[in-house]
Amino acid sequence: MTKIVEHKEDEVFDIELEESILKKNEDFAKKNSELFKTHNIKTIDIMGSIGSGKTSLIEAMVKRLKEKYQIAVLNGDLTTTIDSDRVAKHGVDVIQINTGKECHLDANLISKALEDMELDQLDLIIIENVGNLICPGEFRLGAEQRLVVISVTEGPYMVLKHPFIFMEANVVVINKLDLAEAMNVEFEKLKADVMRINPKAEVIGTSCRNDKGIIYVIGALNLS
Numbered sequence: 001m002t003k004i005v006e007h008k009e010d011e012v013f014d015i016e017l018e019e020s021i022l023k024k025n026e027d028f029a030k031k032n033s034e035l036f037k038t039h040n041i042k043t044i045d046i047m048g049s050i051g052s053g054k055t056s057l058i059e060a061m062v063k064r065l066k067e068k069y070q071i072a073v074l075n076g077d078l079t080t081t082i083d084s085d086r087v088a089k090h091g092v093d094v095i096q097i098n099t100g101k102e103c104h105l106d107a108n109l110i111s112k113a114l115e116d117m118e119l120d121q122l123d124l125i126i127i128e129n130v131g132n133l134i135c136p137g138e139f140r141l142g143a144e145q146r147l148v149v150i151s152v153t154e155g156p157y158m159v160l161k162h163p164f165i166f167m168e169a170n171v172v173v174i175n176k177l178d179l180a181e182a183m184n185v186e187f188e189k190l191k192a193d194v195m196r197i198n199p200k201a202e203v204i205g206t207s208c209r210n211d212k213g214i215i216y217v218i219g220a221l222n223l224s
């Protein structure tokens with residue numbers, strides 16, 4: 001039998017600090033959200049673990065949407081510009097936000113990035129959050145929509161083990177369906193796990209490698 005060690009709230013060392021930080025973050029998120037509304041900019045916060053396919057999905061979306069929308073992509077990364085360089089090749093504005101050791105973007109970092117952007121010129125901002133299935137969920141950025149990307153290569157228990165981030169998402173993408181059979185992972189099972197946690201989420205299967213399912217993601221985000 002497995003023994004479980006649970007913690008009580010007052011046993012977590014940084015709980016007070018965390019609450020005040022989260023409150024500050026919420027204030028910045030509200031300001032960002034108002035700014036996006038004032039400038040009539042659609043915004044999407046793309047979250048998911050490292051390697052799930054966030055950058056690949058953004059590239060596939062940008063290819064399809066760049067004629068219709070004036071797009072900027074904000075790329076969160078600890079230190080590198082690898083993802084920004086990949087997206088910039090598609091001819092859209094890309095801003096790199098290095099978080100150093102932080103495992104998520106926060107609303108303050110986004111508001112700083114917005115200061116240097118020509119918001120009147122933009123219709124759509126896509127934000128790639130730092131690769132992580134835990135921290136980004138807690139820190140809203142002020143984006144209108146939140147999308148989580150998981151992939152079948154992360155195994156069959158990814159959703160069940162990280163329920164909180166799925167509660168926060170309005171669209172969930174299950175990527176790398178081209179590898180589902182090899183991984184012995186079923187799309188329908190992962191989808192059912194998401195729907196149990198968040199019945200309102202739109203769940204879409206994709207293969208960014210084969211450019212499959214991207215139009216449905218675009219539809220779910222009301223961008224078509």
Ligand SMILES: Nc1nc2c(ncn2[C@@H]2O[C@H](COP(=O)(O)OP(=O)(O)O)[C@@H](O)[C@H]2O)c(=O)[nH]1
Pocket residue numbers: 048049050051052053054055056057083131175176177178179206207208209210
């Ligand atoms: N087989 C397969 N590989 C994919 C797919 N989507 C992304 N990849 C690969 O997975 C790796 C990580 O993708 P990336 O977009 O960088 O993930 P990110 O870390 O979430 O931004 C890269 O080698 C991609 O080429 C897919 O649908 N199928």
Ligand SMILES: [Mg+2]
Pocket residue numbers: 054055056083128
């Ligand atoms: Mg990436």
